[in-house]
Amino acid sequence: MHDVRTLRDDPAGFDRNLARRGLPPVAASVLAQDEAHRAALTTLQERQARRNALAKLIGQARRGGVDSTAMEAEAVALRPEIERLEQDSARLDAEIRATLAELPNRLDPAVPDGADENANLLVHERGMRRNFDFAPKQHFELGEALGMMDFERAAKLSGSRFVVLRGPLARLERALGQFMLDLHTQSHGYVEQAVPLLVGEAAMYGTDKLPKFADQSFVTTDGRWLIPTAEVPLTSLVAGEIVPHETLPMRLVALSPCFRSEAGAAGRDTRGMLRQHQFQKVELVSIVAPDASEAEHERMTGCAERVLELLEIPYRRMLLCAGDTGFGAARTYDLEAWLPGQRAWREVSSCSNTREFQARRMNARTRVEGGPPEMVHTLNGSALAVGRTLIAVMENGQQADGSILIPPTLQPYCGGMTRIGITG
Incomplete structure (x- = not known):
């Protein structure tokens, strides 16, 4: 606003x-x-x-x-x-x-001009892309061959854009979420939150999801909305409040299911897990004083990058151009993981500084003692989207026999398992 x-x-x-x-x-x-x-x-x-x-x-x-x-x-x-x-x-x-x-946030002057993702600016690329001595497969080919990724039965239950994971692959997805939560709470200073998955209209409006994105979200018959991201309840925790200045920054993290209708994505990524109606995501939210948001944006993005580095997944940071920057963001960094099966970079995280745009919509303020109230700045970032990170782990860790090596960082979360193979 x-x-x-x-x-x-x-x-x-x-x-x-x-x-x-x-x-x-x-x-x-x-x-x-x-x-x-x-x-x-x-x-x-x-x-x-x-x-x-x-x-x-x-x-x-x-x-x-x-x-x-x-x-x-x-x-x-x-x-x-x-x-x-x-x-x-x-x-x-x-x-x-x-x-x-209905008007989007004002863009930061540093955001490059451009109409779409082709004009996004490469900030840096990290990690070595693996040289395969065989033709790498896509994640759904690997998962279906292992008998651990079932789109057909998921469609029988819920329609398209859902998946059933089973056995070690289901455990690997769970391990990713737990690893990310531990990293962000133990090393990055975020405080874990368990949040509602249903929110009222005010929370969706305050975080700029309504009215702009109503057609991309699910709403219940009693007017509550399934969260498209934990950003919505996390950021809305300070709605209507004057947050004491000495308590800032507030750094919050949640692992939650996310629900999106993907109304505008017909025909895109119809195979596999890249674009689903339901998925897991670890979300970071920061509530900060106005003069701290630029530094916090860099910090938050670095926290998300650390996940990829520990998982040994090649990635790159992109500064989104004007035409690709989201409605509520003043500036956004996307982190893209290398998927050898697709031979393409795909987004696994989007970290945005919305400045006072959301705070004004939800009337979230702070005040230095003795001074007038002022709007806080809010930031949000995926750290990371669990399903897409699972895809990156599978495709980068695949072996010629169709098995998947588990990154050392994740092995303690998988009961010491080092490889997912045909026999599990």
């Missing part, structure tokens, strides 16, 4: 920023709404002040035995006008808020 004062101060700059995302200008129309709203408020305040003055004069007149008929008639006439002005003011305010709610 934007502060309308930002548009008043620099309407041309606001429109230029929208143009970087390929969006049309809006400043003139929003400022026209804003002017009408402020005019209605001014008139309303004048009429309310006159009503209050009349009430005082009428009381004085009655006590002094003076005829107050004319003043009483004026007061009566003011009532419908005040009611109309109150309704107009509320309507115009709602219209402005609805317009602003």
Whole structure:
């Protein structure tokens, strides 16, 4: 959400920023709404002040035995006008808020121009890509050959874009989630949270998932939403609060199922686990003071990178361009893992600084003692998407016989198991 004062101060700059995302200008129309709203408020305040003055004069007149008929008639006439002005003011305010709610966050000047992922900027690449002496397979080929990845039975249960994992492969997925939680809580200073998987509309709106992404989420018959990411409940923990400045930064982590309808993804990644309606993810959220968010963004992304380094998965960090940066983000780093079976880089983490965009929507503030409240900054990042990381572990660890080597870091989480083979 934007502060309308930002548009008043620099309407041309606001429109230029929208143009970087390929969006049309809006400043003139929003400022026209804003002017009408402020005019209605001014008139309303004048009429309310006159009503209050009349009430005082009428009381004085009655006590002094003076005829107050004319003043009483004026007061009566003011009532419908005040009611109309109150309704107009509320309507115009709602219209402005609805317009602003549809506008994406302002991009950081460092975000490169570009329409799509082809313009994303490589920041660095880490890890050695393995040389295979055989043709590497994709994860679903490996999983199905092992008898541990079943899309057909999952479709019988739930339709497309679901999977049943079994045996050692199911354990490996569980191990990944537990390893990530331990790393982030024990080494990176995040505090584990167990969060609801169903949230109200306010939590979805506050974290910029509504109204923009309603068609990509699942909603129950009683109006609660299945979380598309634990970012929603984690960030919403501070909604409507003034967080004591001395408690910042707040660093929160959760492992949770995530649910997405993938309404806009028809025909994409139809094979395998890359794009599912339900998946596990370890989510990092930071609530920080405004002057700390840039450093926190680098720190958070480094925490996510550490997971890939310990798993010995080659990866690269990409700074997303204007056209590929998400709705709520001012700046985003994607971490992409190398998938030898696909012979492609695929995203396993997205770390974003939303600055005060979400905080303004949910009215989350902080205050230095003795000072005025100010909006906090919020950040979120996958560290990592468990299913996609499983894919990377499988494809990078595959052997010529179809077995999969388990990274040493994960072996203690797998009961000492070092390899997943045909016999498990």
